[in-house]
Every structure is written in structure tokens, then in C-alpha cells.
Amino acid sequence: MGGEGALVLYSGGQDSATCLAWALECYERVETIGFDYGQRHRVELECRTDLIAGLRAQFPAWLERLGQDHALRLDALAEISQTALTSDMEFRLAEDGLPNTFVPGRNLIFLTFAAALAYRRGLKRIVTGVCETDYSGYPDCRDDTIKAMQVALSLGLNRRLVLETPLMWRDKAQTWALAQRLGGEALVELIRVRSHSCYAGERTHEHAWGFGCGACPACDLRSVGWDKWRA
Numbered sequence: 651m652g653g654e655g656a657l658v659l660y661s662g663g664q665d666s667a668t669c670l671a672w673a674l675e676c677y678e679r680v681e682t683i684g685f686d687y688g689q690r691h692r693v694e695l696e697c698r699t700d701l702i703a704g705l706r707a708q709f710p711a712w713l714e715r716l717g718q719d720h721a722l723r724l725d726a727l728a729e730i731s732q733t734a735l736t737s738d739m740e741f742r743l744a745e746d747g748l749p750n751t752f753v754p755g756r757n758l759i760f761l762t763f764a765a766a767l768a769y770r771r772g773l774k775r776i777v778t779g780v781c782e783t784d785y786s787g788y789p790d791c792r793d794d795t796i797k798a799m800q801v802a803l804s805l806g807l808n809r810r811l812v813l814e815t816p817l818m819w820r821d822k823a824q825t826w827a828l829a830q831r832l833g834g835e836a837l838v839e840l841i842r843v844r845s846h847s848c849y850a851g852e853r854t855h856e857h858a859w860g861f862g863c864g865a866c867p868a869c870d871l872r873s874v875g876w877d878k879w880r881a
Contacts, residue, residue, distance in 0.1 A: 655679035656775040656814065657768045659760055660719075662698030664860075664872060665779030665817055667845045668825050670705070671832045672816045673777045674712040681771060683720040683764050687756070688728025691851035695721075701844040708836055720767060727759060748787055757790035758799065765803040765811055774811060781817040783824075784871050793818055822875020847872045 656673045660666045660682040673680045684698050699719070706713055731753050757780060764776050780791035789795060793815070800813040817825055829837050841860075846853065848862030848869050855861060859876035862869040 654775060655681070655717075655771075655773045656777050657764055657771065657773045658682045658777040659764055659779065660684050660698060660702075661779075662694040662696075662701060662845060663779070663847045663868075664822070664841055664845045665781070665825060667701055667841045668829045668832070669777050669779040669816055670702075671712075671829060671837055673814075674705075674709075674715050675832055677775070678715055679717055679773075680715050681717040681720065681773065683722065683767055685722050685724050685760055685763070687724040687753075691846065691849055693851045693853050694846040697844055697846040697853075701840065704840045704844055708840060709833060722763060724759065724763070727753065727756060731756075748789075752788050755790070757788070757795075761799050761803065761813065765807060768811065769807050769809060774809075775814055776811060777814040777816065779817050780815055781820060783817075783819060783821040784875065821878075822871050823878035826875060826879040842876075 654677055656677045656679070658666065658670045658673050658680060660670050661684055670680070670682060682698075682702070684695065686692070686695055702716070702719060706716060757778070761776065761778065764778075768774070768776055778796070780788075780796060782792055796813050796815055796818075800811060803813075804810045816828075820828065826838065829841055833840075843856075843860060845860065846862075847860070849866040850863040852863040853861045855864065857864060857869075857873065858880075859873050862872065864873065
């Protein structure tokens with residue numbers, strides 16, 4: 651680690667915010683990338699910039715390490731998918747057993763664009779908050795998928811890339827605990843208030859664990875994890 655740099659896939663949610671803090675502890679140079687793909691919860695795009703501002707203001711030790719933020723538009727992803735994350739529809743299980751919040755190919759596309767940017771920016775490590783513990787059943791969050799993508803991207807770019815997944819085997823309670831270890835209660839509070847996980851894009855109702863509708867799958871995971879950690 652040490653002097654190496656990293657690019658963090660940063661959406662503005664709890665997981666990616668924790669991964670950003672993790673990367674800032676591990677690497678001397680950290681850049682971020684976020685995607686506007688026509689998501690229903692577009693408020694996360696505002697939260698990501700607000701949370702980064704909070705990191706810069708409250709954690710001076712990380713200030714010099716936190717570099718450029720990159721935001722890309724991937725509207726075509728919403729055009730070719732009809733899911734509860736890109737359309738106004740009820741959250742439910744689809745006929746194939748996957749939740750209808752699964753956006754086919756989303757993480758694969760994100761990683762591909764991130765790899766192209768990392769190549770140009772001279773960054774060899776890409777950090778993503780996917781996990782198999784609290785992952786809603788998304789197949790592109792599995793460890794096997796990430797390992798396969800690492801091989802494919804490294805071969806395709808003729809440059810070795812490392813895909814870091816610090817949350818792969820952590821549930822949401824352990825993710826809160828990691829945030830506390832990295833930045834104490836100040837980081838926990840920053841993530842609680844300024845990050846966004848709710849699929850419905852609800853930011854008017856504040857709960858013990860943060861803002862959200864309190865009913866969607868993302869809110870449920872975050873709420874259960876918070877209660878388990880606080881207990």
C-alpha cells in the first residue's frame with residue numbers, strides 16, 4: 651500500500667463512504683468516481699458531494715490524500731433496463747428470484763469505466779463496496795464476479811489492476827464498526843446523516859440510522875445493521 655494510489659467507486663451511500671475512508675487510511679493518493687445512470691434515488695448524487703465536503707472539513711489528516719472526484723453520465727443503462735432502481739415501480743422479487751432492484755450489468759459497467767479512468771490516471775487499485783454478506787442477492791456483487799473482472803480488466807488493459815473489496819465479508823453492522831474504527835464517532839455521524847442508501851430517494855424522514863423511507867430493502871438492511879451494531 652503506502653505510496654500507491656487508488657480510485658474509489660463512490661456513490662454517496664454508507665458502503666462506498668466507508669470504503670472511501672478505508673482507502674484514505676491505506677493510500678497516499680485517493681480519487682473518487684460516481685455515476686449518474688438515471689437512478690430513481692438521484693439524491694445520492696447530491697449526498698456524495700456533501701459527504702466529501704464533510705470529510706475535507708472534519709478530517710484534516712486525510713485532506714492532502716483526497717484528490718479529484720470524477721462524475722460520469724451513463725444514462726443508457728437506465729434506457730436498457732427496467733428495474734425498481736431506474737423506474738417508479740414497487741420493490742419485489744422478480745420471476746428469476748432476484749430482487750427487481752437488480753440492474754443487470756451495472757457493477758460490471760461501473761468497474762469497466764473505473765478501470766479506463768484508473769488507467770489514464772495512473773492508479774492501479776480500484777476500491778468498490780460490493781459484498782456477499784448483505785448484498786440483496788445481486789450476482790455482480792459476488793467475490794467470484796469481482797475476481798473474474800480483475801482478470802478480464804487486467805488482460806484487456808495490458809496492465810495489472812487490483813480490485814479491492816474491503817466490505818466483501820462484512821455485514822452492515824460490521825461496516826458501521828469499521829467506520830467507527832477508521833474515524834471514530836465523527837465519521838459514523840457523518841455517514842449516518844450525509845450518506846444515502848434509500849432506494850426511494852427519501853430524505854425527509856430521519857431515523858436513528860439516517861434518512862430514508864424506512865421500508866425499502868436498502869433501508870431495511872441499514873436499519874438492521876445499525877441496531878445490531880449499537881446493541
